[in-house]
Amino acid sequence: MAQYTRVSGSVGLITLQSPPVNALSAAVRQGIVDSMQRALSEPEVKSVVICGQNGIFSGGADIKEFGGQMSGPPLIPMIHAIEAASKPVVAAIEGIALGGGLELALGCHYRIAHSKARVGLPEVTLGLLPGAGGSQRLPRLIGVPAALDLITTGRYVTAAEALKFGLVDQITDHNTVNVAVKFAQRVAGQPLDARRISTYPCLCPPDVDVLFEEVMQRVRRTARGAIAPIACVQAVRAAATLPYNQGMERERELMATLFTSGQTRALQYFFFAQRAVGRWSMPSGARWDTSKPRPVHKAAVIGLGTMGRGITVALAQAGFSVVAVETQEKQLMEAKQAISGMLERGAKRRGVAPALDKINYGCNIQSVADVDLVIEAVFEDMALKKKVFQQLSAVCKAGTFLCSNTSGLDIDQLACQTRNPELVVGMHFFAPAHVMKLLEVVYGPKSSPLAVATAMQLGKKIGKVSVAVGNCRGFVGNRMLKPYLEQALFLLEEGATPEFVDQVLEEFGFAMGVFRMSDLSGLDVGWKVRMADGLVVPNSTTGQATRLRQGRRYSPLGDLLCEQGRFGQKTGRGWYQYNKPGSQVAKPDPWLHSFLDEYRARHTLVARRIDHQEVLERCLYSMINEGFRILEDGIAAGPEDIDIIYVFGYSWPRHRGGPMFYATTVGLNKVLERLEHYHQAHPDVPSLQPCDLLRKLVASGSPPIQKWREVIKKVRSQL
């Protein structure tokens, strides 16, 4: 709702009241309409101020309303009425004015912002465009180039930047509402024609067509199939080329398409999923709201390879004191130089001082004795990690949390090396660790809620989206990657090429297909793991046994490439060829094609034509099936956890919501039916066998994803 009061005798003050972010719900819109009517009808009132309660102007339209029947006064006529009002209306912007919130402010005649406020039109991130006049008013107010930037990226700007653009009229460090009220008194009675943004001409640079073409190309390149950024460019183009009313009509048409699209449903789901993962729970019943984290002031990082360096940078940038440890002096000095460079570059970008003095470097593990939390980031080798954990347990003060940056090793085995296994958790960072948003916080059977809460809180403080997951081989992300990679290899055996498989996956929206991604990560990484698992048979040539391991179909293709020294980008050869080692430009490799032909001939495999559908279904449905197993096993608490991990850690296209949400858009019965089909064709591939939870969900009528947790609970209680 909105509260109406009269202040200073002549100013009508409308306060939006819809905690926590004053979203423009039906009740708030009704409140604004009623309050405006009152303010305009009271002769004593000469001007109006609109503000939000609790220091927040508005987070925009109420996203929760989008899924259902919209009721209450619509936003567009409400904003038009404010702009057309005969008395000046001033927006007092504190905290945030986002999306519809900023569009409301643009309908006001003046905007006063607090210096700490941030404003923006983030609709594109929800698969929408600023559909309450924002795409037409913003370019008229701040010009086409700046409006295009804000609307197509959805980025927020500070009050200072907004003032520079002319988006706000004044900024203040004082009480914004008081300043706005005084301002409103001053402008009372002044003519308003020049203050109605919809009447402004749209200022275009001389080369505006070139600009639109460039932005459209950039957007198409980076959108990876998302439709909203393209519609945003089209809407701003309408502002630049059409009179206001026609531009509004174009905005409405474009919005209508977006509003009913599957992409916006996926992105809205994703918005709430990001918030849901913070409300973590463990199978023991421990939860985010009953487990208090312990403050961490000083942390240590052990092992300063690529991951350790990134983690050190992330911690130092967030203001933590860090002890950074490497065993050899030479490696320590190299790491110090690299970390300093990363901090300096990051600080330059953000216009702040580099946090160099936050880090103490050392070669002696004793130097971590007084830290609150240690993140071990040595090589992915269980024996080595165990040794480090034994040392840490002996050296660290009582109560220190011991965390391992591992991408899939058993946390429990590490916890068993320590005096206090309840203080041990996994912290699986993604490379580069100071850039990638995802953090899997892995709890073992002995990890305490305190340790999980502390690691989750630390993740938040260093700017990560942290997801709490259970302890199993590969945790969530890498466990689901396994069937995906496996299917891709089987497809090569059956006749596909790496280029074709990658093309299909990239058209789907992945930043990189599976083979380009493997080349980037290094083929030797998985090879070492398979060797440790006893799966690699060196110099294997022929025979059925080569393609079977432990009773299941196995493709040795990756092993054979590694035997040739083809480790991917770093060696200049992998599934593709590169101009030189380290180059990132992947080119098809005729050698690889002959190699595949010879391999198939050797194993009497007849190449067949494989189509797009089969690539997508086999790669994605096998991965989704593993996701259902993960839910069934209680490794992830809900589908949102999996989806967040896949979007932030594995470049799953955000506008498809994540693998589990995608399964709902395909239809769970269809996923089940296709898995059954493929499993029948490949009975020696267990990952294609539909899991029980998927069957149960289909049997219970494929409930919406928000209801899955109830079915999962039932399935688990029956175990």
Ligand SMILES: CC(C)(COP(=O)(O)OP(=O)(O)OC[C@H]1O[C@@H](n2cnc3c(N)ncnc32)[C@H](O)[C@@H]1OP(=O)(O)O)[C@@H](O)C(=O)NCCC(=O)NCCSC(=O)C[C@@H](O)CCCCCCCCCCCCC(=O)O
């Ligand atoms: C605001 C934030 C920056 C705050 O961040 P913070 O970290 O402080 O807090 P949280 O993110 O945890 O949020 C707290 C809490 O609040 C919930 N929440 C936040 N924002 C909203 C919101 N806008 N709506 C609802 N709920 C919200 C959040 O979920 C948390 O609760 P939870 O229980 O989940 O923990 C940050 O929250 C943020 O970034 N918010 C989103 C900001 C945003 O994206 N705003 C834009 C919204 S979209 C919009 O405004 C659209 C408008 O342009 C136009 C609307 C016009 C509609 C017209 C419809 C036309 C239909 C066309 C059909 C045509 C048919 C025809 O014509 O034929």
